[in-house]
Amino acid sequence: MQVPKYFYVIVGGGLAGLQLARQLSRDIFFKGKQIAVIDPDFKAPSKTWSFWEKNTGKWDKLVSKRWKIGRFITSGINKKLELEPYQYKMIKAEDLYRETLAELEASPDIHLIRDEISEIDPVTREASGKINNYTATHFFDSRVNPEYMEEGKHTLIYQHFKGWEIETTEPVFSPEEFTMMDYRLKYKNATAFTYILPVSETKALVEYTFFTPFLTEERVYDEMLKRYLNEFLKVKDYKIVSTESGIIPMTDFPFEAENTSKITKIGTGGGWVKASTGYSFKNTEKKVDTIIENIKTGDFPGENLINKKFKRYDGIFLDVLANNNEKGESIFTKFYTKNNPEEIFSYLDEETSFSEDLKIMMSLYSFDFIKSFFRKAF
Numbered sequence: 381m382q383v384p385k386y387f388y389v390i391v392g393g394g395l396a397g398l399q400l401a402r403q404l405s406r407d408i409f410f411k412g413k414q415i416a417v418i419d420p421d422f423k424a425p426s427k428t429w430s431f432w433e434k435n436t437g438k439w440d441k442l443v444s445k446r447w448k449i450g451r452f453i454t455s456g457i458n459k460k461l462e463l464e465p466y467q468y469k470m471i472k473a474e475d476l477y478r479e480t481l482a483e484l485e486a487s488p489d490i491h492l493i494r495d496e497i498s499e500i501d502p503v504t505r506e507a508s509g510k511i512n513n514y515t516a517t518h519f520f521d522s523r524v525n526p527e528y529m530e531e532g533k534h535t536l537i538y539q540h541f542k543g544w545e546i547e548t549t550e551p552v553f554s555p556e557e558f559t560m561m562d563y564r565l566k567y568k569n570a571t572a573f574t575y576i577l578p579v580s581e582t583k584a585l586v587e588y589t590f591f592t593p594f595l596t597e598e599r600v601y602d603e604m605l606k607r608y609l610n611e612f613l614k615v616k617d618y619k620i621v622s623t624e625s626g627i628i629p630m631t632d633f634p635f636e637a638e639n640t641s642k643i644t645k646i647g648t649g650g651g652w653v654k655a656s657t658g659y660s661f662k663n664t665e666k667k668v669d670t671i672i673e674n675i676k677t678g679d680f681p682g683e684n685l686i687n688k689k690f691k692r693y694d695g696i697f698l699d700v701l702a703n704n705n706e707k708g709e710s711i712f713t714k715f716y717t718k719n720n721p722e723e724i725f726s727y728l729d730e731e732t733s734f735s736e737d738l739k740i741m742m743s744l745y746s747f748d749f750i751k752s753f754f755r756k757a758f
């Protein structure tokens with residue numbers, strides 16, 4: 381069988397692959413260049429993406445709910461987070477997939493191919509699939525290198541969670557306020573909290589989330605969700621409309637070290653998930669823009685995608701959480717009460733100066749951070 385030739389091959393039609401293909405297909409610079417996006421099924425997962433951004437954004441048409449106020453809650457604190465100039469926005473995966481795939485299907489330069497890639501040979505520039513092989517001048521690869529799970533120099537904890545989208549008969553939620561973290565319902569000594577995205581007074585996504593070195597059984601999430609609804613929201617009469625669950629690696633593993641002149645790792649597989657938060661939606665948008673800029677200026681596409689300074693900060697933060705998991709609540713309490721949301725979001729967006737970073741670090745200061753600093757440095 382003849383090996384089809386493309387200018388670019390994007391392995392994986394998930395968040396990163398679809399965003400990259402969409403931006404390439406919209407840019408006149410790439411007009412006429414044939415681009416294959418390869419995925420086993422292009423099926424939208426049952427998930428929502430939330431992110432913060434200032435004012436309007438590229439995905440506003442698909443935003444199903446936005447908030448200007450958040451809450452940070454512990455047994456002693458109920459802190460109102462006034463987000464302006466930011467907004468916290470939510471997009472359903474099914475909406476993003478539907479719109480983006482329809483746009484890509486209509487593009488003469490994009491080829492959506494159902495296949496699964498096992499290997500990319502950088503010498504022959506050939507990707508091996510189950511159905512066919514594909515050659516390209518450059519590959520963008522969203523497969524995740526499983527080595528990040530191996531014990532070693534790198535720190536790894538998991539953000540793992542299960543959410544219920546519920547509908548209640550009585551009004552329960554304040555649709556104008558989402559809950560970033562509620563630490564009142566505790567799971568042993570772990571960093572674990574409840575996250576709530578209310579879309580109306582009677583409908584919300586309620587998630588129980590862990591940031592821990594361990595994973596847990598399915599029934600644990602269900603028990604915690606049931607308890608939260610009964611004990612804290614005092615709601616008895618509700619129905620579960622849909623569920624969402626996931627495991628997101630929070631790690632300083634150098635995924636980006638695999639980038640070469642022929643292959644750029646993208647998405648989770650490229651280290652685009654912010655190690656200290658597990659967020660990657662907004663990062664994906666920014667890194668896709670950087671890739672396109674790199675190509676236009678003649679650099680390798682994968683150049684300068686990861687900010688080393690913030691990667692180091694995240695590594696220290698993860699080390700503290702990995703070694704003192706029982707202290708997550710107090711660390712996040714300092715983070716959310718000693719800094720305002722604008723400082724927090726710009727720091728997490730990696731847009732702060734060194735003096736602004738110092739202010740955040742001083743707000744978290746403890747001996748644990750000093751220990752982790754030295755552990756990560758040597």
Ligand SMILES: Cc1cc2nc3c(=O)[nH]c(=O)nc-3n(C[C@H](O)[C@H](O)[C@H](O)COP(=O)(O)OP(=O)(O)OC[C@H]3O[C@@H](n4cnc5c(N)ncnc54)[C@H](O)[C@@H]3O)c2cc1C
Nearest residue numbers: 392393394395396419429430496497626647648659660661
């Ligand atoms: C349930 C859940 C909720 C999340 N919510 C948020 C959120 O609210 N905000 C946020 O910022 N981040 C969130 N994240 C983190 C992150 O944004 C997502 O995981 C995001 O989907 C990562 O994008 P990706 O393209 O790397 O991976 P994916 O979106 O998972 O896409 C990878 C694609 O590659 C394909 N693929 C895999 N192997 C192969 C192969 N061998 N050949 C061809 N194709 C292959 C898969 O089929 C898949 O379509 C969430 C993650 C999860 C799991």
